[in-house]
Amino acid sequence: QKEVEQNSGPLSxxxxxxASLNCTYSDRGSQSFFWYRQYSGKSPELIMSIYxxxxxxxxxxxxxxxxxxxxxxxxxxDSQPSDSATYxxxxxxxxxxxxxxxxxxxxxxxxxx
Amino acid sequence: DxxxxxxxxxxxxxxxxxxxxxxxxxxxxxxMFWYRQDPGLGLRLIYFSYDVKMKEKGDIPxxxxxxxxxxxxxxxxxxxxxxxxxxxxxxxSSLRSGRPYEQYFxxxxxxxxx
Numbered sequence: 327q328k329e330v331e332q333n334s335g336p337l338s339x340x341x342x343x344x345a346s347l348n349c350t351y352s353d354r355g356s357q358s359f360f361w362y363r364q365y366s367g368k369s370p371e372l373i374m375s376i377y378x379x380x381x382x383x384x385x386x387x388x389x390x391x392x393x394x395x396x397x398x399x400x401x402x403x404d405s406q407p408s409d410s411a412t413y414x415x416x417x418x419x420x421x422x423x424x425x426x427x428x429x430x431x432x433x434x435x436x437x438x439x
Numbered sequence: 440d441x442x443x444x445x446x447x448x449x450x451x452x453x454x455x456x457x458x459x460x461x462x463x464x465x466x467x468x469x470x471m472f473w474y475r476q477d478p479g480l481g482l483r484l485i486y487f488s489y490d491v492k493m494k495e496k497g498d499i500p501x502x503x504x505x506x507x508x509x510x511x512x513x514x515x516x517x518x519x520x521x522x523x524x525x526x527x528x529x530x531x532s533s534l535r536s537g538r539p540y541e542q543y544f545x546x547x548x549x550x551x552x553x
Contacts, residue, residue: 358540369529369544370482377539414482418540424489425470425533425540426497431481 329353330417332430340438345402347413347433352396355420359391359398360427362414370414374400405437442466443545445530451551458517460548462530469535471513472542473497473505475526482529488513489535520552 331350339345347361358377362370376382376389376398388401398417402409412432419428446461462471472487474497484497486505494505502524506514513532517524527549531542 360541369547372541372543375541416542422540424487424495425535425542426472426484426487427540427542429482 328430329419329428330415330430332413332415332433334431335434336436337433338436338438339405341405341407343405343437345405345409345435345437347400347402347415347435349398349400349415349417349430350396351398351415351417351428353417353419353428354393354396356393356396356417357420357422358418359389360416360418361387361389361398361400362416362429363409364412364414364432366411402435405435407437407439410435410437443530443532443543445528445545445548447548448546449549449551451553452517452520453553454521456517456520456552458520458550458552460515460517460528460530460550462513462515462532462545463511464532464543464545465511466532466534466543467510468532468543469510470533470540470542471507472531472533473503473513473515474529474531475499475524476529476547477526485515520550522552524550525552526550 361374374389415430416427473485530545
């Protein structure tokens with residue numbers, strides 16, 4: 327089992343819809359969770375971090391964390407074509423040696439006009 | 440704003456050459472990281488450092504070495520470049536405390552070894 331798993335996609339949604347990106351992790355002691363957006367040919371950009379169970383909202387983005395189910399998700403409301411990118415989930419494990427993060431393979435999102 | 444810079448955006452080297460990739464961050468971050476990213480393989484950690492002169496192997500350290508002589512600078516060295524090291528190389532940095540462990544990436548260096 328991979329340590330951090332994401333559906334590779336592509337996930338295709340129409341403009342204006344809600345895009346839902348999911349991530350599961352294997353280390354039950356994980357404490358910190360991050361979502362990055364990566365446009366083609368560019369480097370990853372941090373968009374959300376979440377540390378406690380529940381929802382965290384930032385503009386059109388909502389991160390949801392459920393530690394009991396070892397599940398973290400990212401919702402993008404009112405999706406725009408500019409949201410088309412690969413979204414990477416990253417998790418810091420319990421034994422977070424030197425701030426090391428474990429990244430998922432990423433989910434490619436395509437927002438159709 | 441956190442700024443992480445990398446010495447080159449694009450680099451072309453020949454097989455067997457020694458290659459230096461440099462990364463500089465301006466936010467006094469303790470932790471620094473080198474990744475490579477290849478299609479279908481995701482981000483893979485090569486080396487990381489949590490303090491000056493300290494280094495730890497990541498998942499794929501073979502064929503690479505690193506140097507961290509100053510807190511703000513972390514160098515990746517390919518001792519003898521090979522074609523299978525053609526890749527996008529990404530540097531990142533993070534704090535050890537405060538806003539814990541959010542990693543910020545540089546723009547990347549696309550290295551081609553011919």
